Amino acid sequence: MKKLSIAERLGMVNYLNQGKSEAKPHILVNTDICNTECGHKATTRVCPANCYTLDEVGKVHFQFEDCIECGTCMYACDKGAVEWHYPDPEIGRGVKWNFG
Ligand code: SF4
Ligand code: SF4
Numbered sequence: 509m510k511k512l513s514i515a516e517r518l519g520m521v522n523y524l525n526q527g528k529s530e531a532k533p534h535i536l537v538n539t540d541i542c543n544t545e546c547g548h549k550a551t552t553r554v555c556p557a558n559c560y561t562l563d564e565v566g567k568v569h570f571q572f573e574d575c576i577e578c579g580t581c582m583y584a585c586d587k588g589a590v591e592w593h594y595p596d597p598e599i600g601r602g603v604k605w606n607f608g
Contacts, residue, residue, distance in 0.1 A: 518557060521576055522604040524597060531601035533572035534593055535559075535581070541589040542568035550584040577603050 512520075525531040537560075542549065549568055551560040557574040560581065581590050594600070 514556065518574070518576065523573075523601055524604055525599065525601045528599070528601070530599070532596070532599050534577070534600060534602050535570075535572050535575060536591045536593070537568075537570040537581075538589045538591075539568050539570060541587050542570075546587050546589070550586075551581045551590070554580050554584045556580070572601070575603075 542551075546568075549560075549562065552562050552568060556578060557576050559571055559573075559575050561569050561571075563569060582592060594602075
């Protein structure tokens with residue numbers, strides 16, 4: 509069996525409500541805190557799905573759509589900028605586990 513790269517594995521993740529543009533995020537990030545109080549910006553380096561990015565002037569941006577719910581950012585952020593809510597399954601977006 510072919511050994512898949514991380515990128516290939518991430519590409520196989522399925523999501524609830526993937527096609528819904530109004531789907532609610534399960535993670536909210538206060539990027540004002542990121543861009544005013546955080547010197548290390550750790551989540552831009554530890555998120556395996558690249559949801560936290562730095563732009564050309566060093567500002568943090570977050571997008572939840574590719575999140576695989578690993579939970580790393582919850583522990584990496586020491587500034588209280590990350591809020592996690594399990595959304596209503598009808599309108600929330602999240603990983604479909606168990607090969608669903
Ligand atoms: S560690 Fe927290 S405050 Fe710093 S960039 Fe990441 S989410 Fe923002
Ligand atoms: S839970 Fe994991 S994949 Fe999702 S944003 Fe946080 S670090 Fe990235």
